[in-house]
Amino acid sequence: MKHKILIAYFSHTGYTATLAKEIADLTGGSLFQIQPVDDYPEDYRATLDRYKEETAKHLRPAVTGSV
Numbered sequence: 058m059k060h061k062i063l064i065a066y067f068s069h070t071g072y073t074a075t076l077a078k079e080i081a082d083l084t085g086g087s088l089f090q091i092q093p094v095d096d097y098p099e100d101y102r103a104t105l106d107r108y109k110e111e112t113a114k115h116l117r118p119a120v121t122g123s124v
């Protein structure tokens with residue numbers, strides 16, 4: 058049986074996106090970027106504050122696209 062490979066990734070700065078693309082090249086897998094409908098701020102502290110609130114409240118922010 059042939060397996061399908063999905064590389065689902067979230068990248069805020071672009072670093073993880075580069076690695077995900079490299080993994081896709083090496084494995085022949087399909088890339089899927091997990092992207093929030095409401096983008097995280099550029100500012101690190103602001104992103105951290107939002108992350109903390111989302112985690113504390115068990116929020117599941119909407120993402121664009123679907124697999």
Ligand SMILES: Cc1cc2nc3c(=O)[nH]c(=O)nc-3n(C[C@H](O)[C@H](O)[C@H](O)COP(=O)(O)O)c2cc1C
Pocket residue numbers: 066067068069070071072073074097104108
């Ligand atoms: C707001 C936010 C939420 C994240 N949530 C997850 C997560 O649920 N699971 C996970 O493995 N990594 C999560 N990460 C880490 C990212 O996938 C990624 O490893 C990190 O942002 C560093 O890569 P980058 O420099 O490309 O942004 C999160 C990062 C941020 C900024």
